[in-house]
Structures are given as C-alpha cells and as structure tokens.
Amino acid sequence: MQFLRRIGLILLWLAAPVVAFGAANKNDPYLLVLRSVGNIALVVISIMIVIVLIRRGRWRSMAGKLLIILWCLPPLLMSAAHLKFELRKHEVLAAGTAEARQLGPHFMVGYSSFPKVARLAEQGLIGGVYVTRHNIRGRTADALRAEIAALQDKRRAASLPPLIVAADQEGGIVGHLSPPLTKVPALATLAGLAPDDQQVKAEEFGRIHGRELAGLGINLNLAPVLDLKPPVRRNRLDFHTLIGQRAIATDPVVVGAIASAYVRGLEASGVGATLKHFPGIGRVRTDTHHFSANLDTPVRELEATDWLPFREVLSQSHSALMVGHVTLTAVDPDRAASHSKAVVEGIIRDKWKYQGVVMTDDLVMGAIYQHDVCKAVVEAINAGVDLLLVAYDGAQFYRIFACALDGSRQGKLDTVMLRASAARLERGSPKDQARAASGVVGLAR
Known part of the structure; x- marks a missing residue:
C-alpha cells in the first residue's frame, strides 16, 4: 500500500x-x-x-x-x-461600424454556436461562414438549411451583403456534409477512364455537389483539389493533409480536364468552386496542419507542371483560389505563400492577371497559428488576399480579427489593397438566393 x-x-x-x-x-x-x-x-x-x-x-x-x-x-x-x-472578444465586438464594415468582409469563420455567429454576421464582422460536420451532426439537412437562411435574413435586416457560405465537399475522404448529402467518390477515381468518360462523370459529380449544396443555401465549395498527386508516400506525420488520397492525378493535363468538368457541373447549380492549394502541396512532405513546409521547386518547373491545372481552370471558370501555407522558397523564402505579397500580388495578380477572389487556407493550421499569426494576418491583407479563413476552431476568430483591428488602428494595413479587395468581394458577392439558384454566385475573375 x-x-x-x-x-x-x-x-x-x-x-x-x-x-x-x-x-x-x-x-x-x-x-x-x-x-x-x-x-x-x-x-x-x-x-x-x-x-x-x-x-x-x-x-x-x-x-x-x-x-x-x-x-x-x-x-x-x-x-x-x-x-x-x-x-x-469584447474588443472585437465593440469595434466601430466603420472598422467592422472595412475589415469584416475579409473574414470567413467556422462556428459551433448559432447565436455567436449570428451576432458576428449582424455586426458585419464577418463576410462568410464555413459549415462542416459538427454543424450537421445529429441534425437534419432541413435544420441546417433553416439556420443558413436565418443568417442571411439577419444580414438583410442589417442592410449587409449576403454571406458567402462555404463547405468542404471534395468527394472521397473529404465530404464533411456526407451524410446527409450524397457521398460522391473522389475525383481521383476518374483518372483511369477514357477522356470523354472523365468529362461526363466529373461534371456529374459537380452537379450532384452543386445541387445539394445550393439546396442548403451553401454558395461556395472548397473544392476541387488541383495539387498533383505525389509519386511517393508522404511521411508518417501526415495526419490530415493526406494529399495522396485527395489529389486527382500526377498528370497536370488529366487534373485540369477533370477539374474543369467538375467545376462546370458545380457552377451549373449556382455554387462557386475553390481551387486549392496553390502553389501546390503535392511535392512537400510536411503536413501544414501542424508544421511549416517549404516548396523548393523552381518556378519555371512549377509553371510547366503543377500550376498548369490552376491556370487552365481559372481561365475557364469563376472559381476562387485558395492559397496554402507552403513557403515558395524561390519567390519568398521568408513567409508562407498565403501571406506573401510576392506570391499573391506578384504571381497571381500581376503575372497571371487573375482578379477573382483569393482566400487563405485555414489560419488555425499549425504552419501559421503556431508562429506570428498577427503578422501573417496583416501581411495577407496587404498582399491582396480577399478572404481569411478561420475554420477548424471558430473561437480563434476573435484573436485573428483583433490582429487585423490592431493593424488597422496602427496604420499597418494598406488601404489601397483593402479597397481593391473590397471591390473584388463586391463583384463576387452572392446577391440573393434567387441568383444563387439560377446562376453562378459570381466569384468572378
């Protein structure tokens, strides 16, 4: 004893x-x-x-x-x-109307509490919401539909633009609203089909996702994945990225063809697509959910391979572009692409001439959150990123928004960039449910 x-x-x-x-x-x-x-x-x-x-x-x-x-x-x-x-939290909720209207449209937040996110929506502190499995677990699709409609009603009552409502329905292992939505196979399962069959099936998958998401009031899908499938297995610490199972193929031509058809199907139902994860995570072996990661491939090689699907689909659609937390060392070795002016403005805006919506991957991921997240937030806005995503842990929104608030009050935010971004978001805002049901929500180039 x-x-x-x-x-x-x-x-x-x-x-x-x-x-x-x-x-x-x-x-x-x-x-x-x-x-x-x-x-x-x-x-x-x-x-x-x-x-x-x-x-x-x-x-x-x-x-x-x-x-x-x-x-x-x-x-x-x-x-x-x-x-x-x-x-x-009090500091954020006490932000003035002018501050909320200037910064709020640039944030998309995941949530668990409807009253809390409704308050953010009513005050204009957010421009979008992200719904995932915990928003549907133990509930019916009708309940989620009513909740999203209620949020949009609150926006209208406050004379604010409709929220961008996003979900993560890639197919395969990533289908966060399935069930109750239809579980669609991964686009990678189409890579071995004949080209014509690839197009037909990919567009069908897109139509299924688009129809069901639009039926809930969701107007943006965080798909498809355009990273090239890695030729070798990633390290054992890759717990969440799992890009080998999510990427379509190793051939950029096949990726571009399947993704383009999928996006056509998605847009046909009035749901926008999000191409991810530029500049590509297929070549890195680190899971950015937890660790920093470098992409050391020369830009010339990336332009000829990994980036071909991105440029192709962007040129044929109204897709948004998600930038990941990978450091493109040949362009900006000091910061991840998601908050790099050299990457966002230098490559995406100036070189590619893309003027659609650019968003970050989740800022709660370890590659960003475990470092100087406030610096990353300010740099992302100044780089021309339009939407900052706070998905996994919505409570972190208060910390991340406070970073932008402090940056604004200290004069660290580029007002020219903010105005240009606000114009892009206005062009890309879903005007109302009728428009979302009849055409693309307008995340336009």
Missing part, C-alpha cells in the same frame, strides 16, 4: 505541471477537445486533489505545500486565460 501511495504521489508531481500548462493554454486549438465540459472537469479534479492533499496533512511539509500550490495553479491559470479571451 505504501508503494502505491508513493507511485500516486509521483504521478501527482508529474501531472501537476502538465495540467497547469493545459489550463494556461485552454484556448489553444490543439486543446479544443478540452473546451466546456473538459475545462470544468479539469478545474473540479484540481480542486478535489487540493482538498485530498490538505486533508491528508501534506501541507505540513515544504514539499507538500509546493504540491498543493501546483494543483492550485490550474484553476487560476484557466481563469486568467478565460479572462484574456473574453477581453479580446
């Missing part, structure tokens, strides 16, 4: 700093699973351990006092972290 008590005491010493660290970082997206009920459980457990240690007389020794103090820290640190979050 004495042995077990010693083991228990050792475990308490080891666990105390871990729990304290978790409490201090309760708002981190990596600890999303600990939110709400998890946070309460952690506080209750900490208090119970302190009570047990005191009742057993551990406070009589110096080591015991230190252990008790360590287990008092988690509730205090969690309270401090929560206070910091609430103060930042």
Whole structure:
C-alpha cells in the first residue's frame, strides 16, 4: 500500500505541471477537445486533489505545500486565460461600424454556436461562414438549411451583403456534409477512364455537389483539389493533409480536364468552386496542419507542371483560389505563400492577371497559428488576399480579427489593397438566393 501511495504521489508531481500548462493554454486549438465540459472537469479534479492533499496533512511539509500550490495553479491559470479571451472578444465586438464594415468582409469563420455567429454576421464582422460536420451532426439537412437562411435574413435586416457560405465537399475522404448529402467518390477515381468518360462523370459529380449544396443555401465549395498527386508516400506525420488520397492525378493535363468538368457541373447549380492549394502541396512532405513546409521547386518547373491545372481552370471558370501555407522558397523564402505579397500580388495578380477572389487556407493550421499569426494576418491583407479563413476552431476568430483591428488602428494595413479587395468581394458577392439558384454566385475573375 505504501508503494502505491508513493507511485500516486509521483504521478501527482508529474501531472501537476502538465495540467497547469493545459489550463494556461485552454484556448489553444490543439486543446479544443478540452473546451466546456473538459475545462470544468479539469478545474473540479484540481480542486478535489487540493482538498485530498490538505486533508491528508501534506501541507505540513515544504514539499507538500509546493504540491498543493501546483494543483492550485490550474484553476487560476484557466481563469486568467478565460479572462484574456473574453477581453479580446469584447474588443472585437465593440469595434466601430466603420472598422467592422472595412475589415469584416475579409473574414470567413467556422462556428459551433448559432447565436455567436449570428451576432458576428449582424455586426458585419464577418463576410462568410464555413459549415462542416459538427454543424450537421445529429441534425437534419432541413435544420441546417433553416439556420443558413436565418443568417442571411439577419444580414438583410442589417442592410449587409449576403454571406458567402462555404463547405468542404471534395468527394472521397473529404465530404464533411456526407451524410446527409450524397457521398460522391473522389475525383481521383476518374483518372483511369477514357477522356470523354472523365468529362461526363466529373461534371456529374459537380452537379450532384452543386445541387445539394445550393439546396442548403451553401454558395461556395472548397473544392476541387488541383495539387498533383505525389509519386511517393508522404511521411508518417501526415495526419490530415493526406494529399495522396485527395489529389486527382500526377498528370497536370488529366487534373485540369477533370477539374474543369467538375467545376462546370458545380457552377451549373449556382455554387462557386475553390481551387486549392496553390502553389501546390503535392511535392512537400510536411503536413501544414501542424508544421511549416517549404516548396523548393523552381518556378519555371512549377509553371510547366503543377500550376498548369490552376491556370487552365481559372481561365475557364469563376472559381476562387485558395492559397496554402507552403513557403515558395524561390519567390519568398521568408513567409508562407498565403501571406506573401510576392506570391499573391506578384504571381497571381500581376503575372497571371487573375482578379477573382483569393482566400487563405485555414489560419488555425499549425504552419501559421503556431508562429506570428498577427503578422501573417496583416501581411495577407496587404498582399491582396480577399478572404481569411478561420475554420477548424471558430473561437480563434476573435484573436485573428483583433490582429487585423490592431493593424488597422496602427496604420499597418494598406488601404489601397483593402479597397481593391473590397471591390473584388463586391463583384463576387452572392446577391440573393434567387441568383444563387439560377446562376453562378459570381466569384468572378
């Protein structure tokens, strides 16, 4: 019994700093699973351990006092972290109308709480919402449809443009609204078909996605993937990108042909497409959900291979373009493409002459979030990025919007870029549900 008590005491010493660290970082997206009920459980457990240690007389020794103090820290640190979050949230919600109207259209946010996102929508603090599996889990399609319609009603009542409503329906392993929506095979399954059959089936897949998404009030699909399929298996730390299963083919001609047909089908139902993840993640072996990644291939080689599908589909459609968190070292070795002026303005805008909507990949991904996210937000806006996506953990919106707010108040944001971006978003805004049902939502070039 004495042995077990010693083991228990050792475990308490080891666990105390871990729990304290978790409490201090309760708002981190990596600890999303600990939110709400998890946070309460952690506080209750900490208090119970302190009570047990005191009742057993551990406070009589110096080591015991230190252990008790360590287990008092988690509730205090969690309270401090929560206070910091609430103060930042208050700062964002208290933003003036002019600030909200200037910055809000550039943010698309995922959400779990309808009342919270409705407030953001009504105040003009966001320009779009992202819906995914937790928005449909345990609910019917009709419930989600009604929720999206309610958000759009609130926008109209506030005399604000309709929200861009996005989802991630690629097909295959990425179909976040399936079920209840139809589970469509990955576009990669079409690569082995004859060219004519590829076109027919890809367009059919696009029509299925477009029809069902439009039926919910969703007007932008974050698909298709245009990264070239990697010839070798990525490293074992690739938990989420899984581009080998999501990419269409290794041949850029096949990728371009299938993607173009898919986008035609999607647009036929009034749903816009999003081409991703420029400048390409097929060649990198690092998962940007967690780590920084470099793309070291020369631009000339990328233009002749990886970028061919992007340019082809952009020239034939009204697609938006998603820029990933890969560092294109030959162009800008110091920052990821998603917030690089040399990439967004230099290549996409000036060289390619693309004047449609450019959006970032999720800013909650580790390649950005675990570094200087405020610097990335300011640089992305100044680079000419139109939409900043906060998808996985919508609560991070307050931190990320606060970065833009501080940048604006300190004069760090390029107002010329903001005006040009606002014009692109206005051209690309879905005007109303009737238009979305009868034609492309207009994420135009």
